[in-house]
Amino acid sequence: xxxSTRRTIGLLAVLGMVVLAxxxxxxxxxxxxxxxAVPTTAAGDTPTSTTTxxxxxxxxxxxxxxxxxxxxxxxxxxxxDGETVLxxxxxxxxxxxxxxxYLEAQGVTRIDHLVTTHPDADHIGGHAxxxxxxxxxxxxxxxxxxxxxxxxxxxxxxxLDAVEAHDVTLYRTQAGDSIHMSGxxxxxxxxPEGYLANEDSNENSIVLHLQFGAxxxxxxxxxxxxxxxxxxxxxxxxxxxxxxxxxxHGSQSxxxxxxxxxxxxxxxxxxxxxxxxxxxxxxxxxxxxxxRSIPTYxxxxxxxxxxxxxxxxxxxxxxxxxxxxxxxxxxxxxxxPGTSGDLTERFVIRADGSGTALITDTETTEPSDTATASGAxxxxxxxxxxxxxxxxxxxxxxxxxxxxxxxxxxxxxxLSGWELADDADHTYTIPEGTVLDPGEQITVHTGSGxxxxxxxxxxxxxPVWNNNGxxxxxxxATGTVVIEEAY
Numbered sequence: 001x002x003x004s005t006r007r008t009i010g011l012l013a014v015l016g017m018v019v020l021a022x023x024x025x026x027x028x029x030x031x032x033x034x035x036x037a038v039p040t041t042a043a044g045d046t047p048t049s050t051t052t053x054x055x056x057x058x059x060x061x062x063x064x065x066x067x068x069x070x071x072x073x074x075x076x077x078x079x080x081d082g083e084t085v086l087x088x089x090x091x092x093x094x095x096x097x098x099x100x101x102y103l104e105a106q107g108v109t110r111i112d113h114l115v116t117t118h119p120d121a122d123h124i125g126g127h128a129x130x131x132x133x134x135x136x137x138x139x140x141x142x143x144x145x146x147x148x149x150x151x152x153x154x155x156x157x158x159x160l161d162a163v164e165a166h167d168v169t170l171y172r173t174q175a176g177d178s179i180h181m182s183g184x185x186x187x188x189x190x191x192p193e194g195y196l197a198n199e200d201s202n203e204n205s206i207v208l209h210l211q212f213g214a215x216x217x218x219x220x221x222x223x224x225x226x227x228x229x230x231x232x233x234x235x236x237x238x239x240x241x242x243x244x245x246x247x248x249h250g251s252q253s254x255x256x257x258x259x260x261x262x263x264x265x266x267x268x269x270x271x272x273x274x275x276x277x278x279x280x281x282x283x284x285x286x287x288x289x290x291x292r293s294i295p296t297y298x299x300x301x302x303x304x305x306x307x308x309x310x311x312x313x314x315x316x317x318x319x320x321x322x323x324x325x326x327x328x329x330x331x332x333x334x335x336x337p338g339t340s341g342d343l344t345e346r347f348v349i350r351a352d353g354s355g356t357a358l359i360t361d362t363e364t365t366e367p368s369d370t371a372t373a374s375g376a377x378x379x380x381x382x383x384x385x386x387x388x389x390x391x392x393x394x395x396x397x398x399x400x401x402x403x404x405x406x407x408x409x410x411x412x413x414x415l416s417g418w419e420l421a422d423d424a425d426h427t428y429t430i431p432e433g434t435v436l437d438p439g440e441q442i443t444v445h446t447g448s449g450x451x452x453x454x455x456x457x458x459x460x461x462x463p464v465w466n467n468n469g470x471x472x473x474x475x476x477a478t479g480t481v482v483i484e485e486a487y
Contacts, residue, residue, distance in 0.1 A: 060395070061461055062184050062212040063308045066245065067102055068299040068319070070337035071273035071280070072122040073249070074099050075219060076106070077210065080183035084108055087115040087208065087219060089126030092155045096126020098338035100133050102304065105340065110139035113179050113186075116159070117205040117221030119151035127159035135166040145179065147191050147206050148172035149199055173206055175234070185211040189235060190220075190227055197226045202248060207231065209241070213311025214351040216241040218263055224253040232262050239263045242314055242349060243307055246270045246289075250281025250298075257288055266349050267295045267307075267316065268326070274300035274334035281329070289326035295347065295355070296324055301332030306343050312351045313448040313459040315358075317343040345426075348459030352450055356459055357429045380409025383472055383485050384441060388465035398447030401463055403472055405444075407436040417477040420444055420458075422470050428458045 065076040069090035077085040089099050103111075111134055117123055134141050144163055150156065163170050171177075174193050179186040190196075191204035205221025218241040220227065228247065231239060244265035247254030249272035268289055272280035281298065289296050295316075297305045303319025319341055322332030348356045383405055390400035403420065407413050415434040421427045428444060431451060436442055442454055446464050449457040458464065474483035 061308055061310050062210075062215075063306055064210070064217050064243070065102075065106075066269050066271055066297075066299055066305045066307075067099060068302075068304045068335065068337050068339065069094065069098055069271070070300075071249070071276050071278075072125060073117075073221075073271045074123075074126070075245070076103065076108070077181075077186075078106070078108075079181045080212070083112050083181050083183075084110065085113040085115060085179065085181065085186065086111045086130070088117055088123040088221075089130050090122070092121040092125030094125060094338070096129030096133070099126045100130060101338065101340070110134065110142070112142040113181075114141050114144045115173075115179070115206055115208065116144065116146045118147055118201045119149060119153070119156045120201060120222065121151075121153055121155040123222070124155055124159050128155075128162040131159075131162040131166055131168060135162075135168070141166070141168045143169040143171060145171050145173040145177075145188075145206065147174065147204050149195070149201050149204055151201065179208070183212070187211075189231055189239075190223065192230065192234075196230055200226070203227045205247075209239070212309050215243075215309035215311065215314050215349075217243045217245075217307070218265070219245045220247045220254070222248040222254075224248055224251070225256065228254065228256055228259040232258060237262065241265055242309075243267045243269065246281065246285060246296075248280075249276070249278070250285045251278070252282035252284040255285045255288060260288060260292060260294075265294055266353055266355070267297065267314075267347075269297045269299075269305055269307075270329075271299045273337070276300075283327075286326040286329060294326065296326040296329060298322070298329045298332070299337075300334055301329060303335040303339055303341075304343065308461055310448070310461040313461065314349040315345050315459065315461050316347040316349065317345045319343055321346065348448075350448055350450075350457070350459050354431075354451070356431065358427050380407055380411075380438075381405055381413055381415075381436070381474065381482060382408050383483060385443075386465065386472060386485075386487050388470065388487070389467045390463070394463040394467070398460065398463065399445040399449060399457070401446040401465055402443050403465070404441055405436070405474075406441045407438055410438055412437050415442075418482075419473075419475040419479075421473040421475070422464055422466075423473075424464075426460065426464045428460075430456065 060080050062080050063078045067074040072091035073088045074090045075087040089096050131141055173188055175188060175190050177188040187209045189209050190207040195204050197203040202222040202224050203226045205223045207223055208219045210217040239262050241263050244263050246268055250270040270281045301322035306317045308315045320335050345358050385404040387402050390397040394401060413436045415430045415436055416432045418430045419427050444456045446458050446460050448459045471486045476482050
């Protein structure tokens with residue numbers, strides 16, 4: 001054990017004596033772990049947070065960002081009130097540079113909660129640099145959460161040295177603890193007290209379950225078969241989650257059939273390098289995901305991936321368009337770790353389990369001979385009402401922002417795959433099987449709800465139609481513009 005680790009143990013022994021109010025079912029106490037590295041302290045009560053993310057999440061939304069850090073992992077969570085959780089910091093060879101750059105681009109000035117899932121260098125590689133940066137150049141680190149299993153690596157020593165140097169509060173964190181977030185629930189599901197699998201570091205990763213309204217996220221670190229079995233036996237169907245981060249970078253030892261059956265995710269995300277030296281993600285995992293038709297996102301081809309929840313629908317945004325069929329992930333073009341650039345919203349997952357593509361791969365064809373002078377083709381579909389200014393606060397009444405259409409022709413219109421867009425290229429794809437008979441109307445609401453024959457729901461998390469004027473654009477299934485109506 002290095003001298004720096006011994007110094008840190010002394011510091012943590014003092015922290016273990018702090019009396020914490022309002023702990024939520026954590027193991028509590030100050031008993032040392034079997035390696036003596038980090039004393040047990042329930043993580044129920046944490047320092048008061050500040051508003052830390054200026055531009056990345058609107059009020060009333062929660063966003064989960066899976067950063068493209070190559071063969072490693074780093075996840076940024078921004079709560080509905082701007083509170084931040086950073087889970088892991090990527091590989092040691094990057095030394096936190098890409099993570100810090102991304103946080104700064106999101107307007108993050110403080111990390112309220114820094115979670116160490118486990119001590120592997122591809123997960124804590126940027127810890128020392130991140131702590132140093134935010135403690136010296138920004139508004140600091142609120143607290144660090146660690147499962148309490150030590151490592152002999154220089155990367156781990158540097159992390160603990162940074163904690164000690166900047167006097168950052170460090171909690172040993174186990175099943176039953178909670179990370180207090182304003183407006184959202186963050187429960188620690190693992191590791192259990194006493195640990196699993198002879199204290200294997202992967203199997204004792206901190207597993208976090210994040211709940212915001214009807215949407216939820218399960219983030220299992222590098223947990224493998226033993227961790228997954230523990231989770232299933234302990235929590236059962238309460239593991240059900242909208243989005244699952246595949247354990248251990250998509251290794252075949254994780255994301256088992258039984259685990260997928262219990263979690264029942266509507267989307268999965270994998271963080272690993274395109275040319276992973278370990279072959280991640282393994283084909284066995286991709287086949288399991290594909291067998292359940294779970295849309296799967298991979299940081300190596302989609303780049304950084306952001307899931308934004310308004311408490312109901314979850315909108316998926318990526319840096320780059322790529323296949324989401326699990327067994328076709330490798331056909332996507334690689335994107336270098338740390339690549340900067342905007343994310344594009346591509347898909348919406350609704351609370352009822354249905355989903356809608358916001359952008360498709362359909363190529364736009366040249367307008368037909370029946371195109372009008374404005375570039376829009378003659379069609380029996382007409383705009384009959386545009387309600388851009390919802391009653392009250394637009395952002396809080398999204399379903400009162402809508403566009404209504406009518407079939408004014410003499411025959412039915414199959415609208416399957418047609419697209420509705422605005423001047424800013426926000427795009428909604430009309431679901432398959434949508435047929436509008438002569439004289440019938442259909443309304444597309446901006447917010448979330450259950451589609452019917454007369455009402456469709458975009459699932460967008462913020463207003464689309466500008467109150468001061470915009471353009472309603474409709475393209476048919478071939479990509480031809482059939483309506484282009486300004487208001």
